[in-house]
Amino acid sequence: MIIRRPPDIPSSEITPEGVFLNRRAFIKQAAAGTAALAITPSVVSGLQRSIRSQDPDFADLESELSEPVNSWNEITSYNNFYEFGTAKEDPSRNSGSFNPKPWTVAIEGHVNNPGTFELDEFLAPHRIEDRVYRMRCVEAWSMVIPWRGFPLADLIRRAEPTGNAKFVEFTTVVRPDEMPGQRMRVLDFPYIEGLRMDEAMHPLTMLITGVYGDDLPNQNGAPLRLVVPWKYGFKGIKSIVKIRFVEEMPMNTWWFTNAREYGFYANVNPEVDHPRWSQARERRIGELRRRETLMFNGYADQVANMYSELDLTRWI
Amino acid sequence: MTTRGSIRGLKVLLWVSALMPAAWIGAGLFLGWLGVNPIEKVTHVTGLTTLILLLITLAVTPTRRMTRWNPVIQLRRPLGLFAFFYASLHFSIWMALDLSFQLSWIWEDIIERPYITVGFMGFVLLIPLAITSTKGWIRRLSHRWTTLHRLIYATAALGVIHFYWLVKADTRLPILLGTILAVLLVTRIPIWLRKKRHRQAATSQEPISVR
Numbered sequence: 001m002i003i004r005r006p007p008d009i010p011s012s013e014i015t016p017e018g019v020f021l022n023r024r025a026f027i028k029q030a031a032a033g034t035a036a037l038a039i040t041p042s043v044v045s046g047l048q049r050s051i052r053s054q055d056p057d058f059a060d061l062e063s064e065l066s067e068p069v070n071s072w073n074e075i076t077s078y079n080n081f082y083e084f085g086t087a088k089e090d091p092s093r094n095s096g097s098f099n100p101k102p103w104t105v106a107i108e109g110h111v112n113n114p115g116t117f118e119l120d121e122f123l124a125p126h127r128i129e130d131r132v133y134r135m136r137c138v139e140a141w142s143m144v145i146p147w148r149g150f151p152l153a154d155l156i157r158r159a160e161p162t163g164n165a166k167f168v169e170f171t172t173v174v175r176p177d178e179m180p181g182q183r184m185r186v187l188d189f190p191y192i193e194g195l196r197m198d199e200a201m202h203p204l205t206m207l208i209t210g211v212y213g214d215d216l217p218n219q220n221g222a223p224l225r226l227v228v229p230w231k232y233g234f235k236g237i238k239s240i241v242k243i244r245f246v247e248e249m250p251m252n253t254w255w256f257t258n259a260r261e262y263g264f265y266a267n268v269n270p271e272v273d274h275p276r277w278s279q280a281r282e283r284r285i286g287e288l289r290r291r292e293t294l295m296f297n298g299y300a301d302q303v304a305n306m307y308s309e310l311d312l313t314r315w316i
Numbered sequence: 317m318t319t320r321g322s323i324r325g326l327k328v329l330l331w332v333s334a335l336m337p338a339a340w341i342g343a344g345l346f347l348g349w350l351g352v353n354p355i356e357k358v359t360h361v362t363g364l365t366t367l368i369l370l371l372i373t374l375a376v377t378p379t380r381r382m383t384r385w386n387p388v389i390q391l392r393r394p395l396g397l398f399a400f401f402y403a404s405l406h407f408s409i410w411m412a413l414d415l416s417f418q419l420s421w422i423w424e425d426i427i428e429r430p431y432i433t434v435g436f437m438g439f440v441l442l443i444p445l446a447i448t449s450t451k452g453w454i455r456r457l458s459h460r461w462t463t464l465h466r467l468i469y470a471t472a473a474l475g476v477i478h479f480y481w482l483v484k485a486d487t488r489l490p491i492l493l494g495t496i497l498a499v500l501l502v503t504r505i506p507i508w509l510r511k512k513r514h515r516q517a518a519t520s521q522e523p524i525s526v527r
Contacts, residue, residue, distance in 0.1 A: 074352040086486035089351060139484075141353060186486045257485055276431055276481065278424065285352050289416050 148210030
């Protein structure tokens with residue numbers, strides 16, 4: 001199987017400027033071989049303080065997307081995570097008793113290196129970095145979020161998929177005792193998501209362990225979640241316990257729940273409306289007037305070539 | 317307590333509780349409990365309040381029948397008008413804040429999105445009811461007033477469908493409201509049937525055939 005590596009996204013698209021990453025200092029440190037992380041601790045702690053204390057300065061944080069980064073409060077109080085309830089404020093309210101430690105992740109399926117790993121062991125080989133991405137929900141709202149994590153491709157290379165691995169399937173933890181939403185059976189839990197192998201290998205696709213330089217809060221999918229910035233937010237499966245390499249296209253939870261409205265690909269596409277609402281525009285959290293939604297959520301230059309053969313009106 | 321006293325007490329209770337959601341929204345604008353997407357929050361709160369008030373309005377007549385306490389009917393008009401008040405807020409917020417008065421967006425939503433189509437229809441049907449809610453109109457329309465105001469059944473049904481079609485997966489609340497609406501409508505069926513029988517009896521007096 002050929003795993004084609006799409007052209008790298010320019011670093012200017014993904015690296016937060018100045019604010020949280022002092023690149024010049026980073027390059028210097030990297031050159032000196034001293035920096036394992038991209039962020040200097042003092043910058044991070046200063047930033048977290050300012051975010052947590054609602055310092056108005058945080059509103060001025062500009063990513064290199066030249067769009068303001070959403071605040072810690074916005075990112076952690078407005079979530080879709082049905083395992084903790086279906087209202088936006090439910091996950092932050094109801095996830096207090098969820099315990100993401102200890103945590104194990106299973107790698108299964110068509111790989112040469114399967115296994116079950118303690119989270120620390122799972123993360124150890126990877127170089128953790130920070131990236132600012134747009135996040136576009138299928139419900140037509142969006143945010144700009146400074147994630148922390150590592151490219152899924154790094155994990156896949158270590159797992160060494162065999163020729164039979166055509167898709168990657170992800171599974172969320174099932175803990176009805178700690179996740180009140182799972183007791184309501186609104187969805188058919190466990191939550192499942194999937195990616196085609198080339199999508200999973202794309203350098204923009206990230207496994208995420210943190211936000212704003214801090215560990216992921218429970219409501220955002222602690223301790224490990226997926227982020228695929230050119231797809232609708234529901235593809236970003238949270239609290240992952242299993243990553244399976246499979247031959248057949250996995251059926252993801254929302255596709256299974258309502259195939260007329262949600263599909264496998266879920267690429268952000270302003271030209272293909274959701275049957276019940278327009279996808280042409282979105283409300284950026286914190287803004288009044290709706291914005292135009294960008295093709296592939298603004299990442300078309302990096303990802304459009306993967307879909308040149310695909311009828312995007314049919315494969316929603 | 318006298319009947320007059322208790323209906324007055326109920327009216328005060330009605331006004332206070334019906335204004336509560338508006339007060340909650342107003343205070344939230346300043347005290348920040350509407351969350352990070354206040355437009356969505358306010359839209360949901362006004363929409364849900366509208367539906368609940370419509371259902372309470374529809375519960376007045378069955379309550380009167382069951383309790384045989386006629387003064388309760390005096391609550392029906394203020395309840396209906398409060399429902400209209402929240403429906404208007406809901407509609408205005410959607411038009412002004414959500415869609416920034418962009419007529420093309422608004423039109424597109426009404427035409428292309430069934431849940432908005434039915435919600436809009438429900439709101440439009442409520443307008444003549446609010447206008448003709450005055451004593452003058454009741455007198456002028458006479459028996460046609462009753463017929464006209466049956467539109468509230470359509471509005472309530474459209475409102476529940478609007479809510480049901482909006483949610484992604486968690487249909488529990490719209491189904492609960494729909495069930496309550498169904499119960500309220502079903503309780504009316506025997507009465508309609510009885511009235512119909514009376515009417516038929518009244519109009520079919522001559523052609524009684526004798527076998």
